[in-house]
Amino acid sequence: MRKIFVLALLAVFAVTGFAAGAMADDVIKVGYLAALTGDWAAYGQTELNAAKLAVAEINAKGGVLGKQIQLFPYDFRTRPEDAVNAFRRMAENDKVVAVVGANGSGINIATAPLANRYKIPQIGTVSTNLLVTVNDQGELNPYMFRTCFTDPYQGQLIAAFTAKELKKNTAAVLYDVGSDYAQGLREFFMKYYEDYGGKVVADQGFRAGTDVDFRAQLTTIRDSKAEVLVLPNMGKEMALIMKQARELGMNDIIFVGGDGYGEFMWEIAGDAMENSYWINHVAPEDPAMADFFANYKKTYNDECKEFVNGILAYDSIYWLANAIERAGKVDSTAIKDALENTVNVQLHHAVMSIDPATHNPMNKTGVVLVAKDGRAQFFTRIQPE
Amino acid sequence: METLLQQVINGLSLGSVYALIAVGYSLVYSILLFSNFAHGGFLVIGGYICYYTLAAVGNNIWIASLLALLGAGVSAVLVERVAYKPIRERTNVTLYLLIASMGMSIVIENIFVVTVGGRFRALPPVIPTNPVNVFGLATTSAFDILSLMMAIFFLSGLQLFLSKTKWGLAIRAASYDLRTAGLMGVNVNQLISIVFFVAGLLAAVGGIFLSVRYTLYPQLGLITIKAFVAAVIGGLGSLPGAVVGSLILGLAEMLTAGFISSQMRDIVVFGMLVLTLLWRPTGLFGKHVAEKV
Numbered sequence: 001m002r003k004i005f006v007l008a009l010l011a012v013f014a015v016t017g018f019a020a021g022a023m024a025d026d027v028i029k030v031g032y033l034a035a036l037t038g039d040w041a042a043y044g045q046t047e048l049n050a051a052k053l054a055v056a057e058i059n060a061k062g063g064v065l066g067k068q069i070q071l072f073p074y075d076f077r078t079r080p081e082d083a084v085n086a087f088r089r090m091a092e093n094d095k096v097v098a099v100v101g102a103n104g105s106g107i108n109i110a111t112a113p114l115a116n117r118y119k120i121p122q123i124g125t126v127s128t129n130l131l132v133t134v135n136d137q138g139e140l141n142p143y144m145f146r147t148c149f150t151d152p153y154q155g156q157l158i159a160a161f162t163a164k165e166l167k168k169n170t171a172a173v174l175y176d177v178g179s180d181y182a183q184g185l186r187e188f189f190m191k192y193y194e195d196y197g198g199k200v201v202a203d204q205g206f207r208a209g210t211d212v213d214f215r216a217q218l219t220t221i222r223d224s225k226a227e228v229l230v231l232p233n234m235g236k237e238m239a240l241i242m243k244q245a246r247e248l249g250m251n252d253i254i255f256v257g258g259d260g261y262g263e264f265m266w267e268i269a270g271d272a273m274e275n276s277y278w279i280n281h282v283a284p285e286d287p288a289m290a291d292f293f294a295n296y297k298k299t300y301n302d303e304c305k306e307f308v309n310g311i312l313a314y315d316s317i318y319w320l321a322n323a324i325e326r327a328g329k330v331d332s333t334a335i336k337d338a339l340e341n342t343v344n345v346q347l348h349h350a351v352m353s354i355d356p357a358t359h360n361p362m363n364k365t366g367v368v369l370v371a372k373d374g375r376a377q378f379f380t381r382i383q384p385e
Numbered sequence: 386m387e388t389l390l391q392q393v394i395n396g397l398s399l400g401s402v403y404a405l406i407a408v409g410y411s412l413v414y415s416i417l418l419f420s421n422f423a424h425g426g427f428l429v430i431g432g433y434i435c436y437y438t439l440a441a442v443g444n445n446i447w448i449a450s451l452l453a454l455l456g457a458g459v460s461a462v463l464v465e466r467v468a469y470k471p472i473r474e475r476t477n478v479t480l481y482l483l484i485a486s487m488g489m490s491i492v493i494e495n496i497f498v499v500t501v502g503g504r505f506r507a508l509p510p511v512i513p514t515n516p517v518n519v520f521g522l523a524t525t526s527a528f529d530i531l532s533l534m535m536a537i538f539f540l541s542g543l544q545l546f547l548s549k550t551k552w553g554l555a556i557r558a559a560s561y562d563l564r565t566a567g568l569m570g571v572n573v574n575q576l577i578s579i580v581f582f583v584a585g586l587l588a589a590v591g592g593i594f595l596s597v598r599y600t601l602y603p604q605l606g607l608i609t610i611k612a613f614v615a616a617v618i619g620g621l622g623s624l625p626g627a628v629v630g631s632l633i634l635g636l637a638e639m640l641t642a643g644f645i646s647s648q649m650r651d652i653v654v655f656g657m658l659v660l661t662l663l664w665r666p667t668g669l670f671g672k673h674v675a676e677k678v
Contacts, residue, residue: 204647205646205648206647207648207651210651211647212598212599212600212608213399213599215399215639216395216639216642216643216647217643217647219395219643220643223388236600240600243514246514246516247514247515247516247525247526247528248391248516248525248526249516249518267507268507268600270510
């Protein structure tokens, strides 16, 4: 099965390769790095489908600068070394002007030196780690970009939502001390929450993997009279925390978390999940995305289940098209400058502005999901400033 | 004051579950003089039997618990027959038994990883968890009260079994000297099987409560490390010691996490273990028997 798939993929490359040779000057060549096999195959296939949909839509409306976009997809098999090879081929054989993907920070950290060397801009879709766009010395990777917001930025969104939407001024944090993700979210939440006039009345930690009982911390939090409990962690512990909090009679405290939300949390926490809020990149019920989901289903005869990947891949293509339009010419460095100078560009899922110093999206709109009637539902959009 | 009471209640409820597990450790130790690290495996076996029976018979906790208790007891006997009996027949160096038990604990854990997968399972809400107010001073859940009652029920059952029955007498005799008990006509192999059955049964009780509260996964047995520490603090081989040690440990954990820092709790737990070993190596209730040559 897998062999047939690889052969089919090769055939597709061969055909697109010939087509490219025939009309070399009339097309804009864009590489797409997707995990079509391996652990992330489900995400990668959704991304590629969504990206193809965006390309088809743009081309149907006359393309960009009068030229059609042509996609060069490569499978990196969920392996950084394959991603590096694929990037080389895209740059040397296919001569792409930009690359979209991949959907993981580790992959983009591996391809960043290549993007800088070939001077080809690359846009990660769901690459949330800070080190994608800046290296570990804090220097900017000039050709690396991302569509998603970063992990710490989520902390700011949680603060904004708690202080401005919920209008609650006392909050407690219960976070995993062993996780960079949770530490980052907590740090930025605390910083911005104070700026927005809130007060963190309890700051408690635990260790994921060894701790399963949180009643001691929850008792302290209960005594602190916090109105909101912020949970910047991954799914399982958050579910246990919510369940144990309700068992301790903490019925009024509101739970707010980040994109660690998972459907399986309902199995553990049950009714304790109800009315909790979860910050995320996108929402399946977001009215602005309805057309995308309908088109996706019509084209591929399948639901877009990995919707975060689908939407971010789709809008990454639209963002790139917008940048090429603004650059006014099909040139990698000009496109990179245009991406860097993105200010208030309306995409489908958010309004995009890029911080030239870090290449991270600035003040990007996040989505708040509310857990209601046994599932997460779209609640509102949120933008900090 | 209210906070203190609340944390004490939290600590007792945690300690009561440790006690069920710690008693199993002590029971085996008192007879065979080694720490059975596969004990956590019996707990996991009990949890999974309970989970699958609940799914099969439509959330009847009584049938599920009964099968889980029996299943875990029988597997404990089987583990003893397969892994420990051949060793103890060949040598009386208990170190080999200890190593075999570590091996068995890894085997049991991985059997579950391979067959049912490493993903956690959430048991259906078969045990009520609604909050209960204690004299208007503190809040606990119905679940905690139930687990405390079950712990008391099973531990007093064990006490009765040991003090009133003929087999209980044999076990007590064997805990003084297994070989002499054998010479007095006690069927040693059968006795050891009974001890393992009882230990497995108690582990399953702990396993059911732990998996309802904290979900079920193959590594759930690791929580028995805390119960083992409790058994050592109380004095390995002593049943009252295991119970007291567990309650002390549960309280210490909750009070540390509540009043000092939650990150300190494991440092305190293992610090207590080190201090116990330094000052009272036999634990609070441990009996000191001079090594006979």
